[in-house]
Amino acid sequence: MPNTFGHLFQITTWGESHGGGVGVVVDGCPSRLALTEADIQRDLDRRRPGQSKIVTPRKETDTCQILSGTFQGKTLGTPISIWVKNEDQRAEAYREMETMYRPSHADYTYQAKYGIRNWQGGGRSSARETIGRVAGGAVAMKVLKKFAPKLEIVAYVEQIHTLKAAITPDKVSYAEVESNIVRWPDAKGAEKAVRLIERVRKAGDSVGGIVTCIARNVPVGLGEPVFDKLEADLAKAMMSLPASKGFEVGSGFGCVELKGSEHNDPFVMRSGRVRTTSNRSGGIQGGISNGEDIVFRVAFKPVATIIQAQKTVSTQGKAAILRARGRHDPCVLPRAVPMVEAMTRLVLTDHLLRQRTIA
């Protein structure tokens, strides 16, 4: 249960950052969908370390292997097991972590919870765990393409530290996002963002930011009225990503400063369909998709592992100074984009299959 996500379309991820690798078992995938490693690799490449000068230089090709669940290039309806080996492991670079807790990292809480932890890297708290999510999301996209062919999910970096992208959200395209290494849809400003991250890296520090995600052409009727509201499941999905601190949908925290008469989205008929003239609901009403764009934002904190010296305590309960080595992202945002997309695909696929059981 703790390592499984979804009700009908389920992924179970496994693996530590140091060890035999990381992987995922995808269960509940409909049969007869074309699926090969290439379909998955495309997204893994967007997530992988070493993809550009502004992310961690850990050298991992993150090459995936499908071990089960397909036959002659098609899904069998049986569990799809996907495996990515760990290649560039440097346990030595983490030697300090054996005896010290990194501030704001998971070292201390893992030790307190389990009485043991793999200190050679972040174990399950490492961003490597998200490989399984991204791979699962790639499979989910196949399901979405089958049952909702026009559906489109685009995520992008909207803000890094205090730098904000100049954009019109409903126009952002995948091509624009992928046009630069920050995944910053405002091509003109991208260079600024790159420089900001490089500056921070040189200072041995880190910065956070905001990812916005938009899902277009989502079928009306996805989501459940009570606990499994679509925004609730999206919130859980996003807040389960490493380093996320906040989630908001549609008007989000900004809703507070509007009155009901200003905030409500008036209904109109357009091309024979019920539509709204504004979208403060963010595409979800009463927990259920209304056919407008689903729009939400996720805040990611500055990465906890920094090179600057930090005050902490040792596992023996003594005051200590930590100077981390290892290879770390100065800013997780560019790599968070495919993670956010993957979790969105998983949530929408699960609800799409759920809706098929009652419709």
Added chain:
Amino acid sequence: MPNTFGHLFQITTWGESHGGGVGVVVDGCPSRLALTEADIQRDLDRRRPGQSKIVTPRKETDTCQILSGTFQGKTLGTPISIWVKNEDQRAEAYREMETMYRPSHADYTYQAKYGIRNWQGGGRSSARETIGRVAGGAVAMKVLKKFAPKLEIVAYVEQIHTLKAAITPDKVSYAEVESNIVRWPDAKGAEKAVRLIERVRKAGDSVGGIVTCIARNVPVGLGEPVFDKLEADLAKAMMSLPASKGFEVGSGFGCVELKGSEHNDPFVMRSGRVRTTSNRSGGIQGGISNGEDIVFRVAFKPVATIIQAQKTVSTQGKAAILRARGRHDPCVLPRAVPMVEAMTRLVLTDHLLRQRTIA
């Protein structure tokens, strides 16, 4: 599944705002805990309509009855069924809803999802559904008191529209919160908040706001490393409440403007325990509680049902003007406080029982 929340300590809620009533089945509750209706009624009274001049005047005593699961005042370990009758039903006041969709309400999406809806009130989207959550939360509190006797959960209204409470979060007490009808912990400013809500109500409009929740003395080690991170389950719980639009934990969206060196919470030893000198983590690191206060904030939008005339469409697809009647909250915040507390209790109880399986 769609109406059940929790893995080990589970609630299943049922009931529409108009019909035979609403209720909850609580499953997974340990045996031999003292439990009577009075334990539950206290919280239901804080949630109920008609409790003050600033909430909906619907006349419901919300008197609960325990139908199963206890014997001679103690829990049996078997499912606890709790029922609250609907008393003050006025289907007529909702007659317009039979043929028109309320903007930003669930009317349209329910119709699209199910092809049918109970238009005599909000059905499952009504705040009456939360009776089951609050009752379940009261039972959960019994479990928390047994296994974590010093644990304390306090929620309060921090902001309404643009009005903000002047407070020091870590000092807020239950008594302060309950000292006024807004649940505004800044006693001096409470009268202002009351007047604001009354003004909005007279205008036939509505306002939203922010609830902050603090859980103190939470045992270290609750939460799972990956999907069921404690903040992920809290986010889902809060975003499943009616009208919520955003969730943030610890530094929240504010984390974005800090660098890692500013954001990290340094560890120190204090009274033989590992503690942090700041709490931007909000009491959770790597998805797991670290023993510091768990602090999060939830944004609630202005209630969708307003008295002012609104543009909408009819179920026949015609442009229409809706003038709602019925009895509505101009501001859901005062009643949201016990809902937020209840969901927090449920999440913490579930994780506390989960931790007992592995520790």
Added chain:
Amino acid sequence: MPNTFGHLFQITTWGESHGGGVGVVVDGCPSRLALTEADIQRDLDRRRPGQSKIVTPRKETDTCQILSGTFQGKTLGTPISIWVKNEDQRAEAYREMETMYRPSHADYTYQAKYGIRNWQGGGRSSARETIGRVAGGAVAMKVLKKFAPKLEIVAYVEQIHTLKAAITPDKVSYAEVESNIVRWPDAKGAEKAVRLIERVRKAGDSVGGIVTCIARNVPVGLGEPVFDKLEADLAKAMMSLPASKGFEVGSGFGCVELKGSEHNDPFVMRSGRVRTTSNRSGGIQGGISNGEDIVFRVAFKPVATIIQAQKTVSTQGKAAILRARGRHDPCVLPRAVPMVEAMTRLVLTDHLLRQRTIA
């Protein structure tokens, strides 16, 4: 979880034999199915005590009330809460159970598990708990009728003690089964069965027997290949009924004395469909329905509560003699028939909805 059955079509039962009543919440039911109390009452009447001279004389009308989930006679797609009050409670007749454990009953194990039990009747181990299952099964039948209109489920008593019904299983009809109070499809022999049960009752003793169940016109493809094989879920369903001791499907234990060449069911084409010329598979191959009749048998032990004096121990750990009073079934079989049918409906409905998610 412990009181919930099913993955997509779920029932959660609650209630003790003595207390506020028993009930069920049905979740995952598709919307727009016609459903009233009368649809449910029909099956409850076949299960209820006092229905004939050979079952317990406890006087319960078992009148059900639908408290939620329907509107104007149709299902809403929201949880359906059904409640049956306990009426004829005689806690005094169970006074001995406060201090003594009934042999082969649940008294001792409940006490050991929970440290408390409702000794005024059997608590959750009472056959009254099955009211919720039968009510849930009646709702499930509505779903089956919609998605598999020709599907038919017939259960009957095949054996009581050493008395066996003379029947041809694939011809047995609902009308035949209901033509007598034993639910003995061999009308000629029914009188013998009645006399057997009456004799046992007069002796203050009890007898068991075998229920056979046949599901006809089940769609091909229901069931999962591995853990959730159709026969595995049926086995769990049946072995979860009070007093059941054995389950077998198709050839069952008899399979052991045949060789593969004798046991295999040859395939043939008939009316353009793949069929088998024998049915030792019992309608399920590789865990999945093959379109032939699903046939299985369930053994029920003689009821544990008997009037004859029995050796036991007291809750204080002393040797004791128990002479039960109360009103008990001398033979649970006639009332087990609707229970077996209900559980079969629940399993098939769940798998039918599951199949819709991938097909």
Added chain:
Amino acid sequence: MPNTFGHLFQITTWGESHGGGVGVVVDGCPSRLALTEADIQRDLDRRRPGQSKIVTPRKETDTCQILSGTFQGKTLGTPISIWVKNEDQRAEAYREMETMYRPSHADYTYQAKYGIRNWQGGGRSSARETIGRVAGGAVAMKVLKKFAPKLEIVAYVEQIHTLKAAITPDKVSYAEVESNIVRWPDAKGAEKAVRLIERVRKAGDSVGGIVTCIARNVPVGLGEPVFDKLEADLAKAMMSLPASKGFEVGSGFGCVELKGSEHNDPFVMRSGRVRTTSNRSGGIQGGISNGEDIVFRVAFKPVATIIQAQKTVSTQGKAAILRARGRHDPCVLPRAVPMVEAMTRLVLTDHLLRQRTIA
């Protein structure tokens, strides 16, 4: 969900008989248990093909690799991923299966359910899938040893075709069972059983049989009162094994011929504990373990794949004669013993962890 078993201690198996291998992810395992490949290999070796002259000669060492979840020989509390490669694949030997359905096998139902199947072997219906179960069961045993150190599970072959072992069930030991290649605890008769199986193999036929399983020193209080009765979960576990056709606990189907006064197990005090003087309950009362030996029996049919020519139909719907090649077990019973033990371990571990949440 369809490929996951258990609620708290969960295994998710994956893999087809032909393809990249088979494996399992074990989730919910407590931390700090000593665990290496050797602990798992011992049981896999008892399950593997080629272990003796009476099982399939397919050459597989079934060497397992732990890919995650342990560190320095101890469990981390994180998911344990275990992988076994397929080595001796001979897709060509299954060429006939591409166009013909094996009688009483899963070929037809898989095709009907999924519209596709891996015909190079049995896919998920192959006994290779049980590698994941046996590996998961080996991990479960570690948990049982920690929390219930005296618990012991022994399974053995009690009957093959019409040949029955001469045994006293409560004396059977693991050493006796493993003393011969049939796992026949009556050492004297074992040679007869071997000859029977060899005779059947030479005839190109197959035989079934019965496995009995005994769990000794099970803690009192495991199991849930209603749906998740211990015998219900064991029944599901056993009926989910390939080729099983029946399950009975304690007196089983034999209960039918006894009266209540003969069948009930009288309680007595022995060494200060509540015990029974007979064990027709099979160690479970009201769904909950009572501390006596848990005893149940499972019937396995003769393997469907035989060498003799059989009538069947082709995937094109034409009558056909199938002469299977490939390497098949003439009798699955010797290899079923470790499978039955593994599923028993999984069920008991899950319930043991569940009991810890409420006790």
